[in-house]
Amino acid sequence: MPNAAKAGSPEELQEIYVLLKKGLGHDRVNDDNVFALIDLAVRYGNKPLEMLLREWQAPCSDGSEGVPSTIPPTRGFNRENAKR
16 A cells, blocks of 8 residues: 555545545546545445545556467367367
C-alpha cells in the first residue's frame, strides 16, 4: 500500500471525496490517495463511490503488455482424438 504521508492531508482527502460525490475531482485521484479515499467511502457507506475507486485502483492489463502468447494453440477436442 502506498505511503500514507503521500496520500495528502485529511483536509485534502475530504475535499477530494466531496468533489467525487458530486461527480468531479477524478483528476485528483492517484496511486497515493486512492486507498485513503476508498476508506472514506467505506466509512460513509458510499458503495457506488467505493466500487468506482476500487475499479480505478485495479490493474487494467493482464500483464502481457500487448505481446501475444508464444505457446502454440492446442488442437482441442475433435473426432480424431475422441475415445471410441
